[in-house]
Amino acid sequence: AQKITQTQPGMFVQEKEAVTLDCTYDTSDQSYGLFWYKQPSSGEMIFLIYQGSYDEQNATEGRYSLNFQKARKSANLVISASQLGDSAMYFCAMREGGTSYGKLTFGQGTILTVHP
């Protein structure tokens, strides 16, 4: 079974509108971390936002927020006020286990295109 599932291969959004990128995960661990990264065409993976499994509040970083629904095992990324520079591939990732140093498991990614 896939540990991270991103069901949207591609998403389109109008500039200045909000968009939600879906991510569901599968783990039997109680302690885990969820991450979102952005990968522009240049290739570099850019960290956006982190949510710990024990965090009670949804994480926010500027225009990015993570809609964490633990019971549903979902960790959707919400980008508000989309900008043309947001056009990129977006990856959801998970680190399992109680240690903080573990490997990340990534989903297949969602390509976001922002239209002017």
Added chain:
Amino acid sequence: DTGVSQDPRHKITKRGQNVTFRCDPISEHNRLYWYRQTLGQGPEFLTYFQNEAQLEKSRLLSDRFSAERPKGSFSTLEIQRTEQGDSAMYLCASSSPGIQGGNIQYFGAGTRLSVL
């Protein structure tokens, strides 16, 4: 503060040749990770170092692959007798405990390998 640096950015080689990639992590980071990303997929974990110790290796890391981090600073990833299936983007990431919740992994721009 400079980010994670990878060299070279691109490498074209003939099947059967050996190649070596270098990764320089963020200076105060003691943890270093290698991932491989093929076209249209998310990155897949290869191996992880804490200081100079290689603590985990994926089964993706065949005998033809070797990674080192001799002084706990930069790391090298060598692929011997390259095969066409080794063509991919090789990403390096580094992290450090306690600097930021979640032990965020920061990635370099990657080395794109093409095996002809």
